[in-house]
Amino acid sequence: MSTCPTTRRRFLQSAAAASLLSTLPGLSGAVTANTGAKAKPVSGTALRWLDGKPPARFHGATLGVPWPRGTLRLPAGRRLDFTLGANAPAMQSWPLAYWPDGSLKWTAHAIAGGAPAAGWNVEPGASRGGTVNVRQAAGQVVVAAGDVEWTVPATGEHLVASAVRAGRVTLQDLKLVALRQDGPEPEVEGSVARQAFASKVTKVTVEQAGPVRAVLKLDGVHSGGGRDWLPFSVRLYFYAGSDSVRIVHSFIYDGVPERDFIRGLGVTAQVPMTDPAHDRHVRFSGEGAGVWGEAVRPVTGLRRDPGQAFRDAQVAGRALPPLDGMAKPVRDGLQWIPEWGDYSLAQLAPDGFTLKKRTKSGRAWIDANAGTRSKGLVYAGGASGGVVLGLKDFWQRAPVQLDVRHAAGAMAEVTAWLWAPSAPAMDMRSYRGEDGMDTHDKQIAGLNITYEDYEAGWDAATGVARTSELQLWVTGGTPSHDTLSAMAEQVANPARLVLSPERIHQCGVFGDWDPVDTGTPARKLIEDRLALQLDQYLRETEQHRWYGFWSYGDVMHTYDPDRHMWRYDIGGYAWDNSELSTDLWLWYSYLRTGRADIFRYAEAMTRHTGEVDVYHLGRFKGFGTRHGVQHWSDSSKQPRVSNAAYRRIYYFLTADERVGDLMRELLDSDADLATVDISRKLPKKEGAPQGGFVNASFGTVWGSLIAAWLAEWERTGDVKWRDKIVSGMRSIAALKRQWFAAGAPYDHRTGKFHGPGDTASFSNLNGVFGVVEMNSELLTLVDEPxxxxxxLQYCRTYNAPKEEIVALLGRDPGGRGMGDTNSRMTAYAAYHERDRTLALRAWREFFQSDWLKPEGSRTRRVGGTAVLRPVVELANTSTNGSAQWGLAAIQHMALGGATLDEAARAAGLIP
Incomplete structure (x- = not known):
């Protein structure tokens, strides 16, 4: 299949041979695949830190880099050689995606840890060798990274059997733990039974073996008492130049919600304690840059003074000077000073943590301190070495907990609890019952008042998943407070190397967008509104505490100005679950701005929506749940929520393997459309499909499926997935009413639509779940005239005057909603047909939005007794409108910038 000609001036400018790559094999004289013209160079591949400056500590990172079509091909040796420069860290590179002509579209680059700096550039050339080495032997994998050697058993209970630093076993028996409870917390009386589980690894896969980065994937289940449940996959990432391992932990809830309550879920390790009790230390990250640190047996604050040198050494975490220099009363009395063996920092809500300690099990806890938000880092060890363990998004994922146990004994235990055992048990039951909705008609009546679709058995949480990220260091001593604080910052906000928006845009990836530009009055007006909109959502997460283990990363659907609250308890107006492409709005906003806060907001959403809002096993596997009070409570299960388009941008920017897994899970999900009838609550049409076909809409169903197939074609070059997309394209074009048919009987075995398609209808939903973005990309990749x-005809006609609709279709089918945001389809047609009149019409349609009117974008502060806490609100905001308006504005400016100011003046928006 050849690529199609494109009229995009900006694409022609970017899809060109990069002269900086011409020294690599196969690059000299590269031409663009779609025009045959000599390619123009990209502007260099300078890396920058996401937060704008080098971090205090850098433990390695991976990023994706795009390349213009036709400029870079995989050398005959199948190895890519890139460097960051003569004095930069080592780098490991590999292919991530391909253009249709076989040239590389994305490459991935793992960069070794070490001294962070600015001014690194990805350039052709041999990188200096890394220090990561992987050895596979019978029953285990050994990873040597810098000064640490990690032993990973092939099967069994432990993720890591041991970590040896400088010849000393500093960590051992790293494993997963879970606590099950057979009922909820007793409300007044009663009791519950609990059961402990530990990880059981069944498979270890070496996905990368160095020299800069090694990746091991461990699959298994939690096992205990003769039961296996909570399947998991854990990836361990090792970087040259780092004494840490990054842990990406994913699990699926496969219990029965009415009787399987998770009381605790964690990652734990054993730490050999060989130093005297006064040289053993425990540290926790506190608020901001703060660190809390104490010794297992303190020598400060005593009735007798041991001496300044001893006090200073213990506070700093160093071994005490020889004890014969200590004041005799203290030296003689050391044995009477209590040894504090157990410590716990519990963050049970996003606004508060408590810190307590005790001497040992069976003794009372005493309060040590408390605070608001911890960054989620703990250390246990001593002068000879120890372990630092951190949990990303710590307070945001509350209830969470960090524990140290038995620090006064021979073997301490450090645990990061993803769900704190000191909190009430995790309750996965439905928030509501049948409540009389025992017939189809009653369920429809309920839907009509609460906007949430209820159906018994279709609101179960069984099959949802969650991914958490941790980092674990093996140290040669007790880190200083400054070092621990820098580690905590690395956990909370991992150092990332990224590209500028301009560099990404030059490669023609991800369709219609351009970097932020306020160079004309009308563009500034729109850019200011876009920024205001984004800033409001960043504010809303904090104002309304959109936090929690299952919820962090999502946003709410619709605001209730009467209560000055989002409609968290009103059916389908509550959690958004990707409705109307919120994820895409955030990712395109990051692409344009390069803002770190938007990246992290979008990243949290990708981690949430791809895991929690989607089923990963069971009868709904591959389908997502429509918006509702709980992330799984609405009975509408659809591919429009599991849509790979919402994960794909993050995947290519970061090369994140877990998100890559999630996209691959969806490749064959269309085969289950017949068993998960997503249209069962809609009025039935005559002539139900036969022969294994299902009725499928072009936008909400097929338009959501093609993103997974596109991603797989890009990642592997396997034309099977391209051909499946093309089958759908051709069969839609073969219908009498083509896109105006809105949907048709679909055959998952061939990817084709069938039937006459002779009835025209409109649905505003058909264009708002990623199909506009996918078509924008696909029509530059495949040539299907x-x-x-x-x-193009559908785009041109959607917002056309009624008489044009009637002239084309014979009648006006109605159903054309969201005219202002769907104006981007008009803009798309105008751009590709080079129709200036149509472009001006597209702007007029867009300007109908209230967002560009002063009253439509005016915030107000509400305080006093009207609210729980003061808030700044946009009274009539909704995520549907915000996401679609944002996407429309982005695409309009990318396609119709030449006519923007003229149209804005005609509309009276600018002088």
């Missing part, structure tokens, strides 16, 4: 024509 009939489908292109059909799509």
């Amino acid at each position: 009939a489908y292109r024509k059909a799509w």
Whole structure:
């Protein structure tokens, strides 16, 4: 299949041979695959820190780098050689995605840890060798990274059997733990039974073996008492130049919600304690840069003074000077000073943590301190070495907990609890019952008042998943407070190397967008509104505490100005669950701005929506749940929520393997459309599909499926997935009404639509779940003239005057909602047909939005007794409108910038 000609001036400018790569094999004289013209260079591949400056500590990172079509090909040796420069860290590179002509579209680059700096550039050339080495032997994998050697058993209970630093076993028996409870917390009386589980690894896969980065994937289940449940996959990431391992932990809830309550879920390790009790230390990260640190047996604050040198050494975490220099009363009395063996920092809510300690099990806890938000880091060890363990998004994922046990004994235990055992048990039951909705008609009546679709058995949490990120260091001593604080910052906000928006845009990836530009009055007006909108959502997460283990990363659907609250308890107006492409809005906003806060907001959403809002096993596997009070409570299970388009940008920017897994899970999900009838609550049409076909809409169903197939084609070059997309394109174009048919009987075995398709109808939903973005990309990758024509006609006609609709279709089918945001389809047609009049019409349609009116974007502060805490609100905001308006504004400016100011003046928006 050849690539199609494109009229995009900006694409022609970017899809070109990069002269900086011409020294690599196969690059000299590269031409663009779609025009045959000599390619123009990209502007260099300078890396920058996401937060704008080098971090205090750098433990390695991975990023994706795009390349213009036709400029870079995999050398005959199948190895990519890139460097960051003569004095920069080592780098490991590999292919991530391909253009249709076989040239590389994305490459991934793992950069070794070490002294952080600015001014690194990805350039052709041999990188200096890394220090990561992987050895596979019978029953285990050994990873040597810098000064640490990690032994990973192939099966069994432990993720890591031991970590040896400088010949000393500093960590051993790293494993997963879970606590099950057979009922909820007793409300007044009663009791519950608890059961402990530990990880049982069944498979270890070496995905990368160095020299800069090694990646091991461990699959298994939690096992105990003769039961296996909570399947997991854990990836261990080792970087040259780092004494840490990054842990990406994913699990699936496969219990029965009415009787399987998770009381605790964690990662734990044993730490050999060989130093005297007064040289053993425990540290926790506190608020901001703060660190709390004490010795197992303190020598400060005593009735007798041991001496300044002893006090200073213990506070700093160093071994005490020889005890014969200590004041005799203290030296003689050391044995009477209590040894504090157990410590716990519990963050049970996003606004508060408590810190306590005790001497040992069976003794009372005493309060040590408390605070608001910890960054989630703990250390246990001593002068000879120890372990630092941190949990990302710590307070945001509350209830969470960090524990140290038996620090006064021979073997301490350090645990990061993803769900704190000191909190009430995790309750996965439905928030509501049948409540009389025992017939189809009653369920429809309920839907009509609360906007949430209820159906018994279709609101179960069984099959949802969650991914957490941790980092673990093996140290040669007790880190200083400054070092621990820097480690905590690394856990909370991992150092990332990224590209500028301009460099990414030059490569023609991800369709219609351009970097932020306030160079004209009308563009500034729109850019200011976009920024205001984004800033409001960042504010809303904090104002309304959109936090928690299952919820962090999502946003709410619709605001209730009467209560000055989001409608968290009103059916389908509560959690958004990707409705109307919120994820895409955030990712395109990051691409344009390069803002760190938007990246992290979008990253949290990707981690949430791809895991929690989607089923990963069971009858709903591959389908997502429509918006509702709980993330799984609505009975509408659809591919429009599990849509790979919402994960794909993050995957290519970061090369994140877990997100890559999630996209691959969806490749065959269309085969289950017949068993998960997503249209069962809609009025039935005559002539139900036969022969294994299902009725499928072009936008909400097929438009959501194609993103997974596109990603797989890009990642592997396997034309099977391209051909499946093309089958859909051709069969849509072959229908009498083409895109105006809105949907048709679909055959998952061939990817084709069938039937006459002779009835025209409109649905505003067909264009708001990523199909506009996917078509924008696909029509630069495959040459399907009939489908292109059909799509352009649909784009041109959607917002057309009624008489044009009637002239084309014979009648006006109605159903054309969201005219202001769907104006981007008009803009798309205008751009590709070079129709200036149509472009001006597209702007007029867009300007109908209230967002560009002063009253439509005016915030107000509400305080006093009207609210729980003061808030700044946009009274009539909704995530549907915000996401679609944002996407429309981005695409409009990318396609119609030449006519923007003229149209804005005509509309009276600018002088």
